[in-house]
Structure formats: C-alpha cells, structure tokens
Amino acid sequence: MSVPYGVKQVDPDITSEELSRRIRSKQAPIMVDVREPSEFKAGHIPGAENVPLSRFARDFTRLPKDEELVLVCRSGNRSGMAQQFLRGQGYRLTRNLEDGMLGWNGPVA
Numbered sequence: 001m002s003v004p005y006g007v008k009q010v011d012p013d014i015t016s017e018e019l020s021r022r023i024r025s026k027q028a029p030i031m032v033d034v035r036e037p038s039e040f041k042a043g044h045i046p047g048a049e050n051v052p053l054s055r056f057a058r059d060f061t062r063l064p065k066d067e068e069l070v071l072v073c074r075s076g077n078r079s080g081m082a083q084q085f086l087r088g089q090g091y092r093l094t095r096n097l098e099d100g101m102l103g104w105n106g107p108v109a
Contacts, residue, residue, distance in 0.1 A: 012083070014070055014095040020106040023047070029068035029095070034082045043101070045072060046109040053078045060086060068093045076100040 022028050023045075031048035033040050040050040051059050053073070060082075063069060069091065071079035076099055083094045097104070 012094075012096060013098050015098050016103050016105050019045075019070060019097060023106065029070045030064070031070045031072055032063060032082070033072045034078050035073050035101075039074065043108040045101075045104060046107055048072060051082075053082055056082055056085065060089065063091070065091050066093070068095065070095045070097055072097045072104075073100045075102050 019029075019031075028047060031045055033044050033048040033050050034053040034056060035044075035050070036052050036054065037050060040048075040052075044050070051063070063086070069086070071082045071086075071094060073079040073082075076096055079096050079100060083096045086094050101108075
C-alpha cells in the first residue's frame with residue numbers, strides 16, 4: 001500500500017496496553033467507538049467519540065484524515081470493518097484496538 005508523501009504508516013492494530021499507556025502519558029490518539037449508542041452508554045473508553053457503524057458511511061467525514069484514529073468496538077470485528085472502510089477512503093493513520101472492549105484493561109466511563 002502506498003502512503004502519500006509526509007504521511008507516516010502506522011501498525012494496523014494497537015494493544016490495550018499500548019493505548020492505555022498512551023492515554024496515561026497524555027498522547028492519546030483520537031478514539032472512535034463504532035458500537036451502537038446503547039452499547040457506548042453501557043461503558044466506553046473515556047474520551048472516545050461514538051460514531052456507530054450503522055451510520056459510519058454517512059458520519060465518517062467528520063473524522064480528521066491527518067491524525068491517528070483508534071477504532072474500538074466490543075471484540076474488534078466491527079472496528080476492523082470501519083478501519084477497512086476508512087482506508088478505502090484514504091485514511092492511513094487508523095488502528096484497530098485488539099480484542100476491542102473485551103480486551104480493554106483500562107478505565108471505563
């Protein structure tokens with residue numbers, strides 16, 4: 001996959017431990033939770049934005065292309081689909097939270 005000049009390539013996945021460390025060090029990426037609103041309200045990573053997969057194709061344009069985005073869902077499946085979609089739209093700085101919220105070991109809001 002080619003990457004535009006000046007845009008770094010990032011690993012496609014991020015572990016719970018790495019994301020938690022980045023949040024604690026005040027270097028948190030933009031976190032996008034693609035679960036439905038009821039799931040999001042039941043518990044999410046503090047600071048995450050809810051952009052449900054059911055409305056993702058309509059609402060994704062509000063997400064910046066030039067900043068790192070970490071996509072989150074329950075298990076990593078829906079966020080993986082959102083990541084594939086974004087990459088098809090030219091987003092290169094996307095990462096999928098491995099194991100989703102099931103594997104998240106940090107705080108929950």
